[in-house]
Amino acid sequence: MALLTRLNPGTMYEASITSVCKEGISLPSTAVVFMTNEYTGYVSTLRPTVSTPTPPNFQACCQNEGVSDDCLFLCSAGLDVSNIDINKALLCQSHIGKVLACVADGRDHTLCCQRRDVDESCHKFCAFDHDQALSYEFTLSDATCLISFSDIMECLTTNGAESAPSPPFGLVLLNKTTHTISLQWQKPLYHAESVIGYTFSLSWGPENDKEYRRKQVALQYSTILQNLLPNTLYRVEISAFTESLTSPAVVIEARTLPG
Structure with a gap:
């Protein structure tokens, strides 16, 4: 087991392992992509400068x-x-x-x-x-x-x-592996000051089957969805939420790599 230290918070890393012996060095293992947690007080640099649009008519x-x-x-x-x-x-x-x-x-x-x-x-x-x-x-x-x-x-x-906030803005797929999907987005275009986090609804398999649904929460502008099945199409719905309201969701679909 290896302990990686002195990593930056809220940062995506890719790591692989090689074996070393007197004859030489092995080929690297399959890369693992992960993201470190945010710490209290950390301010993400991913804060777009946008004007506040007019509320819905x-x-x-x-x-x-x-x-x-x-x-x-x-x-x-x-x-x-x-x-x-x-x-x-x-x-x-x-x-x-x-x-x-x-x-x-x-x-x-x-x-x-x-x-x-x-x-x-x-x-x-x-x-x-x-x-x-x-x-x-x-x-x-x-x-x-x-x-x-x-x-x-x-x-x-x-x-x-x-x-009520508008949906998360600029949702993009950053990376995918056999067991992970990495996503990034920006804060809502309006009423972002009241947002305290983002909810994810992850679904795959038969439609409306609760066995194939998963929910989680993120407090930053990116996430890595882990422990996924290989070669599987996932539908991810992301909403911003405040203390009492939830925004409309933005949706992205991505297929994990074959195993």
């Missing part, structure tokens, strides 16, 4: 989805939920799915809804997406969620628009 999204002019007042990041007229909102029930999908902006606001004691049966509205909006129809069972409508909208507008 919810009203433009609602108009594109066919929400009527009378209901566009619901598609606002600055919506004062305390002044929402529930009766007026009821007249917009046929557009509610599209409104929620636009205002959620692909982000999962379920944690915010939980903190506001929104009933669990209504949590689906806290993470609505455009695919759900296309098939959604308001039902009597959903009417009970009107009690929490203000809380849901506040999570989607104020909480989401002001503090």
Whole structure:
């Protein structure tokens, strides 16, 4: 066993081993790629200088989805939920799915809804997406969620628009071996100051089979996914997360080298 010392934190290394005897030196072994851990206080040099883009335009999204002019007042990041007229909102029930999908902006606001004691049966509205909006129809069972409508909208507008990060930026594949995949990315383009880490969802094999899924967390801008199977196609979804919100994911696929 060898102990490698005086390595730099947050740095990718490639190591191989050779045998030495009086007759000479052997060929090097298969290279092993690894990354050292970050230490507290370490500041990564991978911090792109980018301007903060304008937050999503919810009203433009609602108009594109066919929400009527009378209901566009619901598609606002600055919506004062305390002044929402529930009766007026009821007249917009046929557009509610599209409104929620636009205002959620692909982000999962379920944690915010939980903190506001929104009933669990209504949590689906806290993470609505455009695919759900296309098939959604308001039902009597959903009417009970009107009690929490203000809380849901506040999570989607104020909480989401002001503090939810955009996806990790510039995801690239750095290297791959028979058992590892090395990835690197940059901080989100906006609301990066609230990000405390990045979550990975790693999947392979049959779709939707939990046996072939794995999750892990990274605190820096790069990672090495280890203990992978050789010659296997992996799908990696990476999201940035804050104390209460998770960004939309970016996806990359890579196949490990044959064994």
